[in-house]
Amino acid sequence: MSSELLDALIMLEKEKGISKDILLDAIEAALISAYKRNFNQAQNVRVDVNPERGSMRVFARKDVVDDVFDPRLEISAEQARLINPNYQVGDVIEIEVTPKDFGRIAAQTAKQVVTQRVREAERGVIYSEFIDREEDIMTGIVQRQDARFIYVNLGKIEALLPAAEQMPNETYKPHDRIKVFITKVERTTKGPQIFVSRTHPGLLKRLFELEVPEIFDGTVEIKSVAREAGDRSKISVHTDNPDLDPVGSCVGPKGGRVQAIVNELKGEKIDIVKWSKDPIEFVANALSPSQVEEVIVNEDDKATTVIVPDNQLSLAIGKRGQNARLAAKLTGWKIDIKSHSDAEKLDILGSGAMLEDHKLPVEELE
Template identity: 45%
Template sequence: MEATSGMPRPELLQVADAVAREKGIDRDEVLGAMEQAIQKAGRSRYGHEHDIRAHIDRKTGEIKLARFIEVTDDIENDFTQMSLEQARIRDENINLGEFLIDPLPPIDFGRIAAQTAKQVIVQKVRDAERERQFEEYKDRTDEVINGVVKRVEFGNVLVDIGRAEAILRREELIPRETVRQGDRVRALILDVRREQRGPQIFLSRTHPTFMAKLFAQEVPEIYDGIIEIKSVARDPGSRAKISVLSSDSSIDPVGACVGMRGSRVQAVVAELQGEKIDIIQWSEDPATFVVNALAPAEVTKVVLDEETNRIEVVVPDDQLSLAIGRRGQNVRLASQLTGWDIDILTEEDESERRQEEARKRAEMFIKALDVDEVIAHLLVAEGFTSIEEVGYVPLAELAEIEGFEEEIAEELRNRARTFLSEEAERLQKRREELKVADDLVEFNGLSLAVVVRLGENDVKTLEDFADLASDELIEYIGDADNMTMDQANDLIMEARRKLGWFEGLEDETDETSEDAVEGEEA
């Protein structure tokens, strides 16, 4: 059976077209919202327990209203379902799974029904508009956009960006920056995400990418890909550093970003409320890059430690405050820009420290090898840092040291080996006294000296070791090994894996991953 049709209603189609144009959403979504509103009014009139559906003809605007009854063997609701036997009394050709359709007369909307229908339509149109906004902006993160300030609420700025509204939170505004209703603002689309109240578009003027995008707008060579921005570090509203690299050797990347008489960089500075910008030549060599990044301070010496990702920089005494910067700003930004932890020393500090290290090594050689200060200092001057190096260096290399004859070199090497052997026996004996378990001794990555220190701190099994925190491990072993926090963490995690602490968790993770993959495939 067909549902009865009402009169043609072209005005419905005109309203739908107008709303669709105004809100920038699909005409079918507006008509769908109208259908849901009519269904809701129909259920209010005929009973909410019935399955009442409405359809608006997309060409004429006619409204069809009908009650649907499903034909099924498994009846759970007498209002919306019917057995095949009963259904065949009304329609002998009907089959299971099909619907009996009872046409209903068009509704004469009352005031309350009309108000309810209006609310449904408004809500559905709003939902459709929000979905359109999300789809339009979800792939536009990291894009710079212009907008007009609609209002300021508790420091947060609501910005009209054309077909949507975005929020510029207080912490994403440049410090001491003030904006008023009607002001034009330029900002980075930081994030677009769905929330309970609909899609939210978040903007930022403090993010490093915002500065990079501003330079791309001002410097054609960056837009064209000839100059690449490698990294950006910002202290918003105060100072920033940006590193650049040119793929064309004939183009100076720093000069191109500065522009004629500083015109290009000044345009960015003006947009960022006077933020001072250091433009730095990027270098593949970390030492050179760090030296460039610390500009305008001069650097006399650089020492890299790739294992800990630290770099030690020595500057003249009168350059220390310039290198560090006000409240540590210069060195902090240089560290963010390069990705290296930077330690700054003056030449005097570095000299004192070097002398102290040399004195300690000399004392170690005097005590372990039973030699005088002259020989100990000669070993230090030649770069020897441990007894092991003296004991196992080729004899010819040791004999090459000025003032060392072959007999002296051989004697030194023998004394070193004797000391190492006696020290190993002493440590082994101490380890047995402490009753340190074999599983800790045999664990890869721990020297016997470290094992003894651990035993003295009541860490005597691999399980005790696995239960440590990284800072505890470093505190317990002291100067027995030059261990970094990362190395300590890696060793503890390896011990936990060896003991099988993560087996159950790994299985659960694998199962979760498999379920996720199956879900995606489905």
């Protein structure tokens, strides 16, 4: 063991933030274990590490007794006084028992301990960094793929993109750059494990924060998100500024802002609607792009019956019920859609709020 040990410990303290004293304590504990393992010793020993001199010495600690029963742990008072006449029964004496070839074992052990502690410290730094980024968005590079995961390089660590969190309309190739939403950060025995998603509604919200300055600074608020990843999504937006159009802010000049998000999501259609605390207006907005004639509200069941023109029924319901399903997720209200003709037969026309002359602030990107 050379005197370079001290310099190495000081360097690690500066670069990795690992205390020199903590490393020395860990080295000493490891050396005790190595001594007992390599030299078949079970006695009570202490290892003294002197980084300035680069020396490591092993001392056996023995109790001074009248009658010795275990020579590995005890020494007679007579023998102890040969070393130092001041020793009395009950004292603890330390005798150096450093083996001749202990230097080689010590150097190897110290290296292993330092390497392990550095690895642990680096894992701790990575975990601390990424635990603060849960529910945040990051750009990564696709590395490889197996049956369970796509591995995405986030710079300091590979994140796991599970099959269930991959968009059905996407294929992922090595070296592709993709934006991912961090769903979970776990501390494991092998280091931190990061799980990411491309289908989470939070990804859509974060993308709008990146593209729309008014959302980023809080002037416009995303109130709710409903998403069927890879196909269609709806978001509701609101602002307290009467001079600002929240929907127009999200769409951007010539649709540029929302188009950038659509491109990132490989063509996923996005409906942007104006949020309202009035469920009648909000549900009607959420059923964009269909027209709505009337909304009947049942507050107790948090349910609505929506009447649409006959030629708008299929549009309101959407392919495989998607439009109605997303609108219900977005608003938190149950939605039952009826055509004008069916409403007449059921004699429910005029029992709700009429929206024929109400221009709804709805935008959709086709």
